[in-house]
Amino acid sequence: MTKLPDLEAWAIFAAVAELRSFSGAAAALGLGKSTVSKAVSRLEAQLGQSLFHRTSRRLALTEAARPLAERAQRMVAEARGAEEIARDSATTTAGRVRLAAPMSFGALKVAPVLAAFLRAHPAVEVELHFSDARVDIVAEGYDLALRIADLEDSSLLARRLCGIPGHIVAAPAYLAQHGRPVHAGELGAHRLLGYTNRPGPWRLRGPGGAEVVVHATGPLSANSGDALVPALLAGLGIARLPGFIIGPHLASGALEAILPEWNPPPTALHLLTPPGNLRPARVEALIAWLARYLRD
Template identity: 50%
Template sequence: MSKLPDVEALALFAKVAEAGSFSAAAEDAGLSKATVSKAVGRLETRLGTALFHRTSRRLSLTETGVVLAARAARILAEGEAAEAEAAAEAAAPRGRVKLAAPMSFGLRHLGPALPEFLQRYPDISVDLQLSDQTVDLIAGGFDAALRIGALVDSSLRARRLADVPRLTVGAPAYFEKHGRPEHPRDLKRHACLDYAYMPGGAGWRYVHRVDGREETVKVSGPLVSNNTDVQVPTLLAGLGVAIAPEFLVADELADGRLVAVMTDWSPPPIALHLVTPPSTPRPSKVTALVDFLAKRFAA
């Protein structure tokens, strides 16, 4: 005899005992009558005794069947309760979500958005890790990540949230002293603040907004960093020019402390994506965060 009980057969036996017929039990379980009959027969063979008296007109429990029916009913009820509880647990958004995001975007936009999410879902906690370096979601155990730029891992599930315009910017005092670049080639004679994770890596790439011409120029300057936020004070000090995402310098552009130049040329377009591992189905806690961030940042 197998060490594990035949729970399925016990559950179907309980349904037959309760319903008083194989047909009614099969309909209630959503199975064929033959499947239910085989399961009960399998249980009788396993136990070495009959559980029902069968006649053409009547189905009744044997003495052993009466004893077993009460316990089988409890097993069925416990199984149904356990499944219902597990389903409710899976449906209710709760637990920890591990999220990765770029540093500057995380500080300026994701951080201010999180209080609303945490108030809306008090049973969810967020483990947020900010870095401009692309993390491995699978190896790092991340549930989701916000990414700005071109996506390279096609195995991930990606949701495009918004375009991220990038501008060539500097302080008015810098351009008064050094002149305004009109063409990407002009940047060779300017102090350029470079970003270590610049897409492409071989130089600053531009596309002409009208005719689509492309130019790539190698630049040099007093500062290279792996985070664009730290370049802003140097820009404001009038010490150079940089390519910056619009969300990072919007306030400085609005009040005139920085200005955009070479507006006929733009770096290749990038976008904000929300990516998750390819596993399905997605846990409800992750779905809650994904849907919240998608709605928040798509605007």
Template identity: 50%
Template sequence: MKNRLPDLEAWAIFAKVAELGSFSRTAEEFGLSNPTVSKAITRLELRLGFSLFARTSRRLSVTEAGRSSLERATRILQEARALEEEASEQTEAPRGVVRISAPLSFGTAYLGGTLPTLLQTYPEITLELALSDRKVDLIAEGFDMALRIASLEDSSLLARRLATVRILLVGSPDYFAKHGRPSRPCDLTNHCALGYTGGPARGIWKFTHPTLGDETVEPPVKIWTDNADILNPALMAGQGLALQPDFMVWKDVEAGRLEIGLREWSANPLGLFLVTPPSPLRPLRVKAVIEHLAREFSHAPWAGTLSAE
């Protein structure tokens, strides 16, 4: 059997139909006729030997077999666009829309401050920001990049570490004066905790000591939340202790509004990562934003501000 060229046009059309859920909207977006879109899907299904879509009079949905191919088809469409844009932008200034996902608290506190310089440097770039602690699917949802604060697991995505984020046990001076200061993690069972639900193991706090090893504790929790910012008023009011990232609390610690507990123990640090889809092909506008953010956060303002003493 002779090698056949892949039907790249049909794969790109498949990815867009799956995204929009409509043959006619895909035809409109690509500037094609409805029959051209329909024939491309039929051609691809005949070539593959299975249906890509389940069709009813009211609904179009991707079949199970189609879903197994959808991520790569989406990547084909994105990489083809990136290749064309990269080739056409060689002598042009970066321009167009860049979609960025970032955690809500971090994005509000730090990402916003980097944007005026970015837009001044690249006036033809438009930014679309999605601030949420939800872990978005970059490829399926069409994001160019994401800032993530995590202990990044193995992934097909490309990740660039920008900074270290320490996780600190903090409370107000009034709290420690009233309830005492824990000397080791096991003491936290007698304290009130303010809990963040976005961690890897809800309610389980893990600490490491350079000589005493590891300790895990599950303290009683008074507040649960999926956004750590909302814990700050309760922390300041002496209502409990919390594990907070250093970028959120370093100013309050330096000002004496919060204090670090268990200084000799450390929770597992996280990293600030810039994550992108796996293709090395990126439009010039995306490259420009990546390098700008990497420069801005390579010297994190919170890094090294809190003494371990």
């Protein structure tokens, strides 16, 4: 295994070479003189040669050390430049932010909010990824994610933005042909359209805390809530969908909410970030913007 260079010793050597003084380098670096001396001795031992001619009055670089001093000073300059770039990135609202969001909610609600954000922060670039699948934001390198779910315990930092109401809906034509269920227990006899990103039966809670479990079977299942809407409008079945997808169709009367006292369990929109409290200013700015405009 390749041994890493002793970068601390090289930085100390660069300071001594520049100032031609162990005590001067110690003062400039805020270190003890013995620490400086030991670092230079350590580097000399690693290189197998002396770096300085030492006398009681004068400290001079050896012939072999002169090109090494130039390289060491360049290394220190590069490191300082990297730190300056990092500090600028942390404090300047500029650069790229990677954001993951659910597909339907992202297109309907997040994209318009982002357009306003980008107008307000022209130096920021947002890479937006839509998916209803659960994204591993740490492994896939996202700065933040929006997720509509009941969250399990995790190392991610989560902030609840708002509740997401759900509705059980059908088209008037379906209800006219197949009848209107008056109790959640009757849903099992109907054609139910399924959302595959939330697999398993429908678990509904009704008046007095009663619970009903319904196994959804029907002509269509999809991993996108939007994909179920045309089948709903065509009268092909009943679906359980969030209000942000079917709200306009409820308002127009193209769909009707049924069994309102048996609404699906409440869920919420959460904003997730990787663990850790230090985030660049551009990420903090987007978090604040999303929290402000999506909380309702």
